[in-house]
Amino acid sequence: MNKLSRPQSIPFIDVAAQRQRLGKSLDEAVGRVLGHCQFLGGPEVTQLEQDLAAFSGARHVVTCSSGTDALLMVLMAKGVGRGDAVLCPSFTFCATGEAVALAGATPVFVDVDEATFNMDAASLKRGITTATSLGLKPRAVIPVDLFGQSADHDAIGAIAAEEGLFVLDDAAQGFGASYKGRRLGTFGLATATSFFPAKPLGCFGDGGAIFTDDAELAQTLRSVRVHGQGLDKYDNVRLGLTARLDTMQAAILIEKLKIFEDEISARNKIAQRYAIGLGNLVTVPRLAKGCTSVWAQYTIRLPERTDRDGFAAALKAQGIPTSIYYAKSIHQQTAYSGFPVADGGLPVSESLSSDVISLPMHAYLDNPTQDRIIAAVRGAIST
Numbered sequence: 001m002n003k004l005s006r007p008q009s010i011p012f013i014d015v016a017a018q019r020q021r022l023g024k025s026l027d028e029a030v031g032r033v034l035g036h037c038q039f040l041g042g043p044e045v046t047q048l049e050q051d052l053a054a055f056s057g058a059r060h061v062v063t064c065s066s067g068t069d070a071l072l073m074v075l076m077a078k079g080v081g082r083g084d085a086v087l088c089p090s091f092t093f094c095a096t097g098e099a100v101a102l103a104g105a106t107p108v109f110v111d112v113d114e115a116t117f118n119m120d121a122a123s124l125k126r127g128i129t130t131a132t133s134l135g136l137k138p139r140a141v142i143p144v145d146l147f148g149q150s151a152d153h154d155a156i157g158a159i160a161a162e163e164g165l166f167v168l169d170d171a172a173q174g175f176g177a178s179y180k181g182r183r184l185g186t187f188g189l190a191t192a193t194s195f196f197p198a199k200p201l202g203c204f205g206d207g208g209a210i211f212t213d214d215a216e217l218a219q220t221l222r223s224v225r226v227h228g229q230g231l232d233k234y235d236n237v238r239l240g241l242t243a244r245l246d247t248m249q250a251a252i253l254i255e256k257l258k259i260f261e262d263e264i265s266a267r268n269k270i271a272q273r274y275a276i277g278l279g280n281l282v283t284v285p286r287l288a289k290g291c292t293s294v295w296a297q298y299t300i301r302l303p304e305r306t307d308r309d310g311f312a313a314a315l316k317a318q319g320i321p322t323s324i325y326y327a328k329s330i331h332q333q334t335a336y337s338g339f340p341v342a343d344g345g346l347p348v349s350e351s352l353s354s355d356v357i358s359l360p361m362h363a364y365l366d367n368p369t370q371d372r373i374i375a376a377v378r379g380a381i382s383t
């Protein structure tokens with residue numbers, strides 16, 4: 001093919017467009033940190049924690065080094081460990097189950113709902129029974145707000161309350177979304193999020209945060225974040241981690257948070273256009289009643305018997321990248337195959353893993369580019 005006629009490749013997530021929009025404000029924010037040189041624990045970290053609390057409605061925010069550490073820190077702070085079971089969906093990023101295993105507890109994987117891809121309440125109940133029958137003590141449940149859409153927090157919260165479990169919401173993909181009018185960060189005992197650069201609210205490296213209304217837990221988390229430090233900094237009172245968010249990332253996130261609302265609304269418009277352009281041909285994502293999404297991913301299901309690799313290749317040939325989240329559910333992955341799954345198995349997770357595919361999604365996807373993606377998807381499905 002002639003070089004000139006080759007379709008121009010578009011990014012899957014355009015972090016450069018956002019960088020350009022924020023321009024000088026980011027340079028100045030980083031410049032301020034370079035000026036005061038408090039690279040850890042600088043004033044921007046406290047400022048960001050206050051800004052995130054105001055944004056989410058949570059009373060306390062503890063920033064940290066990643067979304068994975070955010071999950072792990074809550075489990076450590078609550079003393080979750082050997083002999084304990086933590087119920088997690090399997091159709092999610094591995095870190096949800098990994099944090100449980102790193103804490104020394106057993107992840108028990110449960111299935112997800114076919115329409116929302118989020119934790120299925122009936123499978124959660126079965127998972128609790130499975131855990132108990134294996135001699136494990138169910139301690140916690142980690143719902144995931146997958147692809148940006150909030151999980152069914154009422155249903156999961158009710159089961160957790162009945163069974164005496166605490167809820168740790170994994171909002172690594174969903175931070176910014178809401179459930180029945182309340183922002184994520186305010187459900188369950190605590191919420192973890194990630195600021196990985198590709199997340200809807202991402203920094204320029206690794207980062208994360210924990211949200212909670214529980215003052216005692218927040219204090220313990222601040223100790224876990226720095227080696228289990230006590231009031232006397234030479235007396236460490238528990239085991240902890242090196243898990244701080246550095247000041248530079250906090251300074252960047254303060255600026256990004258200022259435009260986050262606007263970006264969420266842009267993402268929602270893009271999702272609506274995708275649904276209109278593709279809804280009669282593929283299964284487009286559905287929002288459950290009372291749920292909103294920040295559209296961390298726009299994930300479609302292909303019609304039965306579509307060759308997914310062929311579909312991805314057809315789009316790639318037109319300069320359009322795709323990604324498969326998740327080609328293997330966690331329980332299907334080598335490191336996790338020995339952990340239990342809820343009675344009845346996880347048929348929905350397994351079937352989603354075989355037919356989902358995600359399209360480019362970010363707040364800076366303009367209409368002509370989106371139309372190009374829609375046309376390419378339609379063309380690849382109908383051939």
Ligand SMILES: Cc1ncc(COP(=O)(O)O)c(C=O)c1O
Nearest residue numbers: 066067068093095096172194196
């Ligand atoms: C659902 C989910 N949980 C946890 C994580 C872990 O976040 P991090 O990559 O910041 O450790 C991610 C990030 O990719 C995620 O998507």
